[in-house]
Amino acid sequence: MSQPLDFKRNVAMDLDLGLINSLKVNRNAADRRAASLANRRTVKKEYQAAWLVRAIECMDLTTLSGDDTPGRVERLCMKAMRPLRADLMAALGLETLSTGAVCVYHEMITPAVKVLQGRLPIAAVSTAFPAGLSSMETKLREIELSVAAGATEIDIVITRQHVLLGNWQALYNEMVAYRQACGDAHVKAILATGDLVTLENVAKASWVCMMAGADFIKTSTGKEGVNATIPVSLVMVRAIRDYHELTGFQVGYKPAGGVSTAKSALQYLTVMKEELGNDWLQPHLFRIGASSLLTDIERQLEHYVTGNYSAAHRHAQP
Ligand SMILES: O=C[C@H](O)COP(=O)(O)O
Numbered sequence: 265m266s267q268p269l270d271f272k273r274n275v276a277m278d279l280d281l282g283l284i285n286s287l288k289v290n291r292n293a294a295d296r297r298a299a300s301l302a303n304r305r306t307v308k309k310e311y312q313a314a315w316l317v318r319a320i321e322c323m324d325l326t327t328l329s330g331d332d333t334p335g336r337v338e339r340l341c342m343k344a345m346r347p348l349r350a351d352l353m354a355a356l357g358l359e360t361l362s363t364g365a366v367c368v369y370h371e372m373i374t375p376a377v378k379v380l381q382g383r384l385p386i387a388a389v390s391t392a393f394p395a396g397l398s399s400m401e402t403k404l405r406e407i408e409l410s411v412a413a414g415a416t417e418i419d420i421v422i423t424r425q426h427v428l429l430g431n432w433q434a435l436y437n438e439m440v441a442y443r444q445a446c447g448d449a450h451v452k453a454i455l456a457t458g459d460l461v462t463l464e465n466v467a468k469a470s471w472v473c474m475m476a477g478a479d480f481i482k483t484s485t486g487k488e489g490v491n492a493t494i495p496v497s498l499v500m501v502r503a504i505r506d507y508h509e510l511t512g513f514q515v516g517y518k519p520a521g522g523v524s525t526a527k528s529a530l531q532y533l534t535v536m537k538e539e540l541g542n543d544w545l546q547p548h549l550f551r552i553g554a555s556s557l558l559t560d561i562e563r564q565l566e567h568y569v570t571g572n573y574s575a576a577h578r579h580a581q582p
Contacts, residue, residue, distance in 0.1 A: 267548035273450070274513040276443065276477035279436040284471055289463040289499055298494035301538060302531050312530070313356060313568045316561050319529040320347050322547050324387055324518065326367040326555045328394075328486060334375035341366055341379035347558055348565065355569040363558070364547035365417060369393070370410050377414040387452070388415035391442065394456070394485035396421035400441065407445040418442075419452045419553075421485060424459045427469045435469065439476030452480035452518055452551075457496045458488030466496055470503035474515050482553065484521035491521025494531060501539045514543065520553025526564040529557055 307315050325344045327336060344363040353361065365385040368376055376386045388410040392398035398406075407418055420442045426435040443451050453473035457466050470481050481500055484491035497519055504515050517540075519532050529552060536544045544550050567573050 271548060272513060274474065274477055274479055274511075274515050276440055277475050277511065279433060279472065279475055281432060284432050284468050287464060287467045287471065289467050291463050291495070294463060294495045294498050298498055301498075301534055302494055307530065309568070313565060315530055315533055316526055316565055317356065317358065317361065318545060319526070319533060319552060319561060320361060320363055320558065322533075322545070322550045322552055323347075323363040323557065324365045324367040324520070324551045324553045325363040325558060326486070326520075326553050327372070328367070328369060328389060328555070332369060332372055334372070337366075337368055337372040337375045338379050340368075341376050341384070343558070344384055345380070348562060352562070352565055352569055356565065364551050367419065367553060370406060370413070370415075373410060373413040373415050385416045386414055387417035387419055388413075389419045389421070389454075389485070390415075391418075391420040393419070393421050393454075394487040396423055400438070404441060404445045407442060411445075411447060411449045415449060417450045417452065418446045419454055419482060421454045421456060422469065422473065424456055427455075427460050427465050432468065432472050435472045436476045439473050439478060443477040450479040451477075452482045452516070453478040454482045454485055454520075455500075456485055456488050457483045457493075457500075458490035458521075463495065463499050466499050467503055470500050471507065474503070474507045474513075478515060480516035480518050480551070482518035482520055482551075484519075484553075486521035486553065486555070488521065492519035492523055492532075494535065497532065497535050498539065501535060501544075504544075505540055514549055516549040516551065517544065518551040518553050520551075523552050523554045524556045524560060526557075526561045529554075529561065 327340050344366045365387045367387040370388050373388050390406040390410045391403040455469045460466050473481055501517055536550055
């Protein structure tokens with residue numbers, strides 16, 4: 265993950281149960297703020313084009329399907345290194361552009377390494393993604409194998425029952441162990457917010473994972489009934505903001521699952537800018553996990569350049 269030279273990676277602190285138990289979330293206020301952010305601020309023309317390019321740079325271009333093959337992953341990696349057609353790049357005055365990373369299952373790391381050869385980070389979903397219900401020993405070994413295979417970012421899934429039972433110590437211990445197993449690879453903690461029932465649980469799980477050393481907190485696997493949403497994002501980015509105020513560490517944010525339109529990508533960029541500021545509009549602190557978003561962004565950029573929309577099927581899909 266490329267990052268500023270003076271960037272300080274999050275370091276675990278002791279679990280502060282007093283702080284966790286004091287967290288409260290006002291759902292109505294979160295919903296109101298989400299609605300106002302989604303509707304109030306729009307960027308147009310060249311500003312919108314620039315924001316969409318930024319969304320590409322902050323994208324974890326993802327394939328997480330049971331029928332993934334080395335060939336599909338190789339095409340995905342080619343697309344990650346050249347996300348826009350040459351004529352659009354030229355019209356936008358861009359010389360180089362890539363996504364932030366590719367995101368794949370463990371078994372697909374080797375084909376990704378073959379194509380990317382270190383030019384882009386590879387994120388692997390380890391720890392028995394998406395449910396996370398294997399033994400701890402199995403999950404830690406999967407992380408070690410993913411790092412050994414060439415993943416430089418590991419997206420772990422938390423054990424949802426720890427949140428649902430309020431067992432914050434167990435969640436903290438799990439996250440500390442995952443972070444340790446990752447070594448130098450950065451770790452994104454997937455909260456699977458659609459399974460956590462309340463926004464208060466989302467806030468508490470965010471804090472526990474950050475206290476335990478998570479480099480990023482991520483909403484969803486893409487496999488829950490409800491995946492990334494703006495209200496959930498507000499709760500998570502405010503936890504990131506407060507954690508930064510308390511500790512000085514900048515933790516990244518990754519909305520994922522169901523983010524498939526340029527319009528929704530712009531909304532997430534707006535949330536980051538409004539709530540956390542420009543530092544968090546960089547790939548080392550912001551990723552959008554998405555399998556189909558790039559196609560719509562490419563269509564919107566083609567419209568900006570040519571004034572015409574093409575059919576989605578004309579844009580190469582990984
Ligand atoms: O982590 C990323 C998600 O699994 C992608 O979800 P999506 O296929 O809905 O874009």
